[in-house]
Amino acid sequence: MIRYGIVGCGHIAKKHVDAIAAVDDAQLVAVCDTNPERLQAFATDGVQGYTDLADMLKNPDIDAVCICTPSGLHADLTIQAAEAGKHVVVEKPMALTLEDADRMIDACEKNGVLMAVVHPNRFRPAIRELRKKMDAGAFGKIGHANATVRWNRNQAYYDQAPWRGTKAMDGGVLMNQAIHNLDLLLWMMGEVDEVQSYQATRIRNIEAEDTSVSVVRFKNGALGVIEAAVTIYPRNLEESLSIFGEKGTAVIGGPTANWIKTWKFEDEPEEVSKETIARIEEDPFGIPGHQCIIQDMTEAIQTGRKPIVSGEEGRRALSLVIACQLAAETGQPVKMDTLERKQKKRG
Structure with missing residues (x-):
């Protein structure tokens, strides 16, 4: 025990x-x-x-x-x-x-x-199915991937506790809301080479950003887009992870990324794909994460x-958030290798 x-x-x-x-x-x-x-x-x-x-x-x-x-x-x-x-x-x-x-x-x-x-979120049934396809190489060469969080966290949410929306305790939309999706993106796509980002506090009366859009290049050459916002009216609209390859397309989405929205693979008969989608529809949440x-x-x-999700694994998603924040602050692309070298010197 x-x-x-x-x-x-x-x-x-x-x-x-x-x-x-x-x-x-x-x-x-x-x-x-x-x-x-x-x-x-x-x-x-x-x-x-x-x-x-x-x-x-x-x-x-x-x-x-x-x-x-x-x-x-x-x-x-x-x-x-x-x-x-x-x-x-x-x-x-x-x-x-x-x-x-x-x-x-x-x-x-x-x-x-x-x-x-x-x-x-790594334990969601649809995400586990997606990981199996990645491990099997079912996408072939991957062109790009999208990680999207279009949610609503209204002003009352931030006003209910003084730490919410602060840079010191909350960290902003990427750090607090979208980091789960970034963990999934990295779990599927591997290490990031470079990131460019724009962030803004557009609608909420908070210190940290409420909207963020980033473009990444992975070390395998694929590209990616990260969009995250807590300003969607009037409620959560979408959390999705999309992967596009030469032999496959998959989109896991819904208000939370629990449902298969698109599932097409060159080497998989359509009947099999439909069976997978139907199985997920029966129990999209599975065992609580x-x-x-x-x-x-x-x-x-x-x-x-x-x-499975060790400290080193958790650090990978954090590092990507830090890189996006730094790119937005400086207006310059951030190389992940450079960020890590600077970190080692500070350490």
Whole structure:
């Protein structure tokens, strides 16, 4: 039995509670929040509550902690947990800077603990089918790919908590909303060579950007377009991932990227394609993504292997967001290799 504690009892914590409850070899034993009122709702049924993380980390019954706080706090809390010998499941984005991400990875390695980053969309049934096609080479030579997030986060959403929409704690539409889709884009397409980006705060009264459009060139030569906005009226319109190759076209979309919208492959009979689409339509959501993350982390701790979405995997999506932000700030293309070299010098 792997015993978990949760740090931060906000909105996302409920998904972690449900995920831990759904995994046979996982158990929630503690929760921590500096707000006693928020804490009270979670510290029930034998789950011990703490208002101080240091106190919770002294609990020898805790094997792993889930970091569910505002994004800007992820790094320091992860390091604190790692230094206490606890494995870490950290919500996305794992950090807001590459420096912090590297500190987190280093702390976990030095203390012999595992870290998983919550990118649960990899476990969606349609996305798994798409990955199978990528692994099989069914697209042939890929021309380009699109990652699109056209969502609504109204002003009331940002006004409900002072950290939302800030650069220090939220990070903007790419960092907070679109990073899941960027993780999928990289998972399918591989490493990025260069990125150019434009970002703006057009409609929401926030510090960070609410709209972003980027063009990327992958190291395999394919091109890509990233579009992300939280300004769509009046509600979420689309989250999609599209891949276009010489022998195949696939679009995973809907308000969230759970449905197959287009599925055409030269080497696959149309009847087979229709069967795949119909199977996804029957259960587009599958097992909840957070449950998959906790299940995978539980098994990783038990066996000593790395989680599927490790700290290094989480860092890849963060690095792309940082590159887009830098390109927008400077008005110049950013080479990923150059960005990483500068990061190593700073490290």
